[in-house]
Amino acid sequence: DTAVSQTPKYLVTQMGNDKSIKCEQNLGHDTMYWYKQDSKKFLKIMFSYNNKELIINETVPNRFSPKSPDKAHLNLHINSLELGDSAVYFCASSQDGGRYNEQFFGPGTRLTVL
Amino acid sequence: AQKVTQAQTEISVVEKEDVTLDCVYETRDTTYYLFWYKQPPSGELVFLIRRNSFDEQNEISGRYSWNFQKSTSSFNFTITASQVVDSAVYFCALTVYGGSQGNLIFGKGTKLSVKP
Numbered sequence: 001d002t003a004v005s006q007t008p009k010y011l012v013t014q015m016g017n018d019k020s021i022k023c024e025q026n027l028g029h030d031t032m033y034w035y036k037q038d039s040k041k042f043l044k045i046m047f048s049y050n051n052k053e054l055i056i057n058e059t060v061p062n063r064f065s066p067k068s069p070d071k072a073h074l075n076l077h078i079n080s081l082e083l084g085d086s087a088v089y090f091c092a093s094s095q096d097g098g099r100y101n102e103q104f105f106g107p108g109t110r111l112t113v114l
Numbered sequence: 115a116q117k118v119t120q121a122q123t124e125i126s127v128v129e130k131e132d133v134t135l136d137c138v139y140e141t142r143d144t145t146y147y148l149f150w151y152k153q154p155p156s157g158e159l160v161f162l163i164r165r166n167s168f169d170e171q172n173e174i175s176g177r178y179s180w181n182f183q184k185s186t187s188s189f190n191f192t193i194t195a196s197q198v199v200d201s202a203v204y205f206c207a208l209t210v211y212g213g214s215q216g217n218l219i220f221g222k223g224t225k226l227s228v229k230p
Contacts, residue, residue, distance in 0.1 A: 033217070033218075035218075040222070041153075041203055041222070041223050041225075042220070042222055042223070043205065043218075043220040043223075044220070045217040045218065045219075048217050055217070057217075088157065090159060092159075092218075101164075102149060102161045102164050103161070103218060104161065105151075105158065105159035105161075107157065107158050108157050108158065108159075
C-alpha cells in the first residue's frame with residue numbers, strides 16, 4: 001500500500017496557467033508538508049500544515065496555496081505559473097508535528113512550465 | 115537560524131570502497147533531530163536514519179554507519195564496501211524541537227557515484 005501518494009507524477013503546462021497537485025497519505029499522520037526541489041536538487045520547505053496551524057515559508061510566492069479538505073489530504077494550488085516554478089514538488093507527512101519523527105515523502109511531481 | 119552544510123557536492127568511488135559523507139549543522143537549539151535521506155536516480159526520497167541531540171551513540175545498520183559528534187556539530191555517514199546500488203544523492207537534514215512543526219532543513223546533498 002502506498003503511504004504518501006501524489007498526482008500527477010508529471011505536469012507540463014504553459015506559463016500563466018493555474019494547476020493543482022494532489023497529495024494523500026494513508027498513514028494517519030497529523031502533519032503534512034510541501035517541499036520544492038529545484039534543478040540543482042536543493043530541497044526547501046514550502047508549507048507545513050496540521051489541523052491547527054498552517055506555516056508558510058515567507059519566501060513562497062502567494063501564487064502558491066495549500067488546501068486541505070481533510071487530515072489525509074494536502075493539495076497544492078499554483079496560480080499564474082511562471083517558468084521559475086519548474087521543479088519537482090514533494091509532499092510529505094509525519095506524526096506529532098514532525099519534530100522528532102521522520103517524514104515520509106511522496107514520489108514527487110515534476111512540474112515543467114513552458 | 116538553522117543550517118546544514120554538506121561540503122562534498124559529488125563523490126565517485128569504485129565498488130567495495132568505503133566512503134564517508136560529511137554533514138555539519140548549525141543550530142542554537144539544545145533539542146534537535148538529525149536525519150539522513152537517500153534519493154536514488156528514480157527520484158523518491160528514502161528515510162535512512164534519525165538521531166536526536168541527546169543521543170551521541172554511533173549507529174550501524176548493515177553496511178551503513180553514522181557518527182554523531184556534538185562537539186564538532188557533525189553527523190557523518192559512512193558506507194562500507196560500497197555497491198553500485200548505493201549510487202544516489204544523499205541528504206542530511208535538521209529539525210528543531212521548538213521550531214515550526216518540524217520543518218526539515220536540508221543540506222544541498224552529496225551525489226555519490228559507485229562504479230563497478
